Amino acid sequence: MRNFHLAGRSTVHAQNGMVATSHPLAALTAIEVLRAGGTAADAAVAACALLGVIEPQSTGIGGDCFALIQPRGEGKIVSYNGSGRAPMAATPQWYLERDLHAIPLTSAHAVSIPGAVDAWVTILRDHGKLGLDTLLQPAIKAAEEGYVVAPRIAFDWKNYFEKLKNGINTQRYLLPGGRPAVAGDVIHQPELGNTLRAIARHGRDAFYTGAIAEDMVETLRGIGGLHTLDDFAAHTTETTAPIGTLYEDHDVWQCPPNGPGITMLVMLNILSRFDLTKFPAMSVERFHLEAEAARVAYMMREQYVADPAHIDVDVPRFLSKAFADEHGDKIRLDRMLDLPTVAPPMHPSTVYISVVDKDRNACSFINSIAQAFGSAIVSNKTGILLQNRACGFRVQVGHPNCIAPGKRPLHTIIPSLVTKGGRAVMPFGVMGGQYQPVGQTHVLTNMLDYGCDVQEAIDMPRGLHYEGLYQLEDGVPPAIVEGLKKLGHKTTRVVPPLGGGQAIWIDWDKGTLIGGSDPRKDGCALGY
Structure with a gap:
């Protein structure tokens, strides 16, 4: 039992629903979803979408997602693999011919196709009651109206200032006033808000096809990437035991x-x-x-x-x-x-969300853009910070985790x-x-x-x-x-x-x- 003379936290106890996240606003958002009749999956997606705005060093729609869900806390557990794949043109020979023996951490080649949005849609299809049009509203509000930077997030922002200073579009989107955000700063990301509005309105296709996908591909190919619109459109989430x-x-x-x-x-x-x-x-x-x-x-x-x-x-x-x-x-x-x-x-970073609702649906949910601030590449017009998960590949022919067309890297989340x-x-x-x-x-x-x-x-x-x-x-x-x-x-x-x-x-x-x-x-x- 905790010694109440010493600094620490008490456990939190409840009867109807519970959520645990890495940011108070995300936890509050998830509770509001549960109290409005949403499921554990609904609450996890809403909290995660918000974290993608207010904890940008760790997660976002430019990243990947995995989840385990057990309906009503008993019976069959479902595993969701929302990890992205390498572009179809990404052969090991392509890299070796250019004397690249590892994937550079802040290059276009570090970006695998982001899998999170498709994973959210798949999970909600199977276990949700509410749609993205409702669940993305807190994230949209935070992006457009502004959010207050929390202390640990400011700590990471400061530690990765040099990375952001040298990134693609990162000074514009993630270094307000040319400096790292500090605790108490209010940050606005209207372009990301517009992107989230499009996904809320049109679902996964708004992300993987059309103008948003075109902008991501244009950004990546403009700095040497091998990505195509077909790579984005073909992405799917894997559901297994x-x-x-x-x-x-x-x-x-x-x-x-x-x-x-x-x-x-x-x-x-x-x-x-x-x-x-x-x-x-x-x-x-x-x-x-x-x-x-x-x-x-x-x-x-x-x-x-x-x-x-x-x-x-x-x-x-x-x-x-x-x-x-x-x-x-x-x-x-x-x-x-x-x-x-x-x-x-x-050695990446991430966010993790645990949710149990009143029906005892149990949701274990994780979402990541890989290393802190991902690839330090923000899509030109959309405000999407792209992951660098493809750095998890080896460029070593014969190694099980060697990069290959359409292959998923060995993950960490x-x-x-x-x-x-x-x-x-x-x-x-x-x-x-x-x-x-x-x-x-x-x-x-x-x-x-x-x-x-x-x-x-x-x-x-x-x-x-x-x-x-x-x-x-x-x-x-x-x-x-x-x-x-x-x-x-x-x-x-x-x-x-x-x-x-x-x-x-x-x-x-x-x-x-x-x-x-x-x-x-x-x-x-x-x-x-």
Whole structure:
């Protein structure tokens, strides 16, 4: 239980509906949708569209979307893959002939076809009651009438000033007065408001065909892109079943590849071989085991996981007990494993939204423009900030994640849903680029192994073993840092905090909902 003498947040409790987001206005918008009779899917889309305006460094209609939805909190879980594809002209040979051995982060080649809008429409078709004409109104209002910049968003704006200063159309759209926005500034984006109005009126075709698509293609081709109108018009969202594993009597579900949720499931399978409760939640042993499980899982992901429409991904093998045993048997508490350093192509940002409505429809929803402020390319006339998700590709012939025409890159964004006995108990997610599988594992084990409530689990200090360094938040005690060094870990303090998370726990016995939201972001959980 929280010590009320100390700074912190209480969990939020409600009976009818609950939402947790990274911005208070998005949470309020989602609650208003629920109170007006909308579903969890309706609320998630409305909140996400608003976040695409007021949290522009993380998300927007120029990005991608994944979601897991369980109607009425029981029965079949549906996975939505709204990730975009490479242009049909994007062959590895094209890049290699031009001596490009990686996708430049702020080039037209970094932009895959944005999948979010089509994903929203698909999700609403299956699980919504309200249309985009209603749900986009808060985002339109914020873009046209202005919104107030929140502190964490201002922090990111300042940190990426140089990127925005050197982008395409970014000075015009995202650097008011030639400087980064600061907390309290009021920002207007009328061009983006017009674009959202067109989508509200005409649906997904307004984005993927016609004047808006023409402007995006013209912008990209004008700086060397390979995109065509046919690439945009052909985009579709994939609807599948989730993949999952069992941990501490709970089933944990993720979207299948090209989503990277399998990474988190492999981590859980390895950690299930150890009794974490033998060690305190804040201990060298716990942080060491988490890092070792992550190193194995990330190595597997980078070697074998890619778009299953192009590469056979042996999901059953990687989620098998044999795979967990093979690698778990090698982990030692007195030293690090001798593993190669994994260097993923990019380290993105995102927003995550958790919603449960009065009918207990559970929605785990994530939307991203990849790295902070995406590609730093804004479409000429539309105000759309375009993602740089294609930087997740390799330019390495023979690698499973090598770029290819119409291929989806290995992603980073992962919504998760936890069930018990077939019933939803927690839609949750942890943002933060490559941190997400570790973050989800950290939060879930905080709850299931250490008895934390959702807010305590989110609050607890974090670490990420990434590219050979154990990046640790300021809240990790010096004794743990020193203990990790003695085991061979090279440690460093991380400058921005590691990600942000949201979660809603469903208490079926009491008929109540319990929400938590990460203090590392500006947001909150709200219920009614």
